Amino acid sequence: MSGAIARHWRRKPLLIASRPLRWALYGGALVYLAVAVSSVHVNWLRLYDGLPRGWRFVQGFLAPNFLARWEDILIGFQESLTMTVTATAVGILLAIPVGLGAARNISPLPVYLVCRFIIAAARALQEIIVAILFVAMFGFGPFAGFLTLSFTTIGFLAKLLAEDIEDIDEAQAEAIRATGAGWWQLVNYAIQPQVMPRLIGIGLYRIDINFRESAVIGIVGAGGIGATLNTAMERYEYDSAAAILMVIIAIVMLCEYGSGHIRRRLL
C-alpha cells in the first residue's frame, strides 16, 4: 500500500451528466410551462356569470334535503350497496385464481402469460368506459354496474395478490416443497399464510372503492345511487343532491373505519 489515502469519493451521478444539456433541458421545461399556462384561455365574463349558480349549489349543500326524494335515495342506495357487495365478492373469488396464475414463482410460463393478460385487460380500461360498454351490452341498470365493478375488481386484486405472492419469503415455500407437498398444498401451507392478511386488507379497501365507483358509474346508466344523483343534478335539486353526497361520504367513512378495525384485529 502507498502512503496516500484517497480523498475523493464519487457522488451519486446526476441524471444527466453533461452540464449544458442539463441546463438546456431545465430551461426548455420552464419555457414550455410558461407557454402552456398562457395558452389556457380563461373567460372571465363566463366565470362571473357562473358565480350565482355556484352559490345556489353551495346553498343547496348547506341545507341538504333528505326528505323530498327519500324513496329514490333509498332505492339508489340499496342498489349501490347490493352492487358493491356482490361485485366485491365475485371479484375477489375470481381474482384469487387469476392472481395465483399471475405469480411467476409458482406458475408455469403459459399460465402466467394468460393471467397477466387478463389483469392487463381488466386494468387498461377505466371504470366509466367499462360501464358504458356493459350498459350498451346489457341495458341500463344495476346489472351492468355489477359486471363493471366485478371486472375492475379482478384486475386490481389479482395484480396486487400476484405481486404479494412474488414477494413472499421463498425459504418457507422451499421448506414445504421439500416435504413432498403438491402444488395446492404448497399454496395452502406456504403461500396463503403469508399473503392472507394483506389480501383481506386489500379486499376491504376494495369494498369502499367499489362503493364510491358505484356512485360514479351510475351517472353513465349503470344504476345505483349514481343514477339518483344524476337525476337530482339534472333537475337542479341541489338540496337532494347534497343529501345523497352526504350519505355517500358517511358510508365511505363507515367502511374506512370498519376496515381499519378489522385489519388491526387480523395482523
Added chain:
Amino acid sequence: MLRIEGLSKRYRAGVPVLRGITLEVPAGQVVGVIGPSGAGKSTLIRCINRLVEPTTGRVSLKDIDITALSRRRLRQARRRIGMIFQEFALVERLSVMENVLSGRLGYVPFWRSFTRRFPQADIEAAFALLDRVGLSDFADQRADALSGGQRQRVGIARALEQNPDMLLVDEPTASLDPRTARQIMRLIREICEERGLLALINIHDVLLAQQFVQRIVGLRGGEIVFDGPPAGLNEAALTRIYGEEDWTAMRRAADDAPETGEERSEERMAGLI
C-alpha cells in the same frame, strides 16, 4: 445409502457451482460438509432432493435414481428426505403443530391437509416428536412467537414427521448463539443415532462439525478437496479447503475443549426450560 455420481450444476451462463461431485454415504452415517461461502454446499444438498435441478450426474438414495424421477415420483421420494434449514424456514403464521404436521403433506390428500384433518397416527407422532425436542407445551403457539433455538427444534420435528430415511441439513446453527448451536447439533446427532438416519450437514463452524459428525467432506470451488474423519482435518487440509490462514489457535481450541459428560447433561436440562 446415498450415492452421488459425477454431480455437476451450472446456473445459466455462469461458472459451474458443482463440478463432478462423487460421494458415497452409508446408511446411518452423519457427514459434515464444510467449505467457504460459495463453495457449493447449499447447492449440493438441494441437488439431492432436486429443489435445484442438477445439470449432469446421478443421485440415488436406497437404489432409487432420484435424478431420473418424474415430478410425481419425485414428490414421493421427497417424503423420505427430511430437510432442516438455516433460518428455520417455518411458516411463521402457522402454529407449531401445523408446521410439524406439514411434514406429512406428501402423504395425505389435499382436502385432508386443507381441513387440517390429519390421520390420528400422524397427530400422535407429531406430539411425540414435540416432546422429543422439548416443546410439548408449545403445540398451539404461532411459530413466530418462538425463539431461534425453539424454532429450529420445530424445524427438526417437521423433518422427522416425514419419517425420513435421510436428513439434509443446511447450516442449522448459523443463526443461533453458540450454546444453542451446540444443543441443536447434539439433538440432530442423537436423533440420527436413535433412528439410524443418514445425514448431510452443511456447516460453517469447523469446531462444531468436528465434535458432532463422523465424517467430514471439504468442498472448495464446487469440488471435494477433503474427505475423511474429523481427526484428519489438519492444517494442510484446512488450508486446502479454505485457503491460507494461521490455523494453530483454532486447532488448539479444538484440542482443549473435549466434551465432558457433566456439561452435556447440564446443557440438555437448560435446553428443556
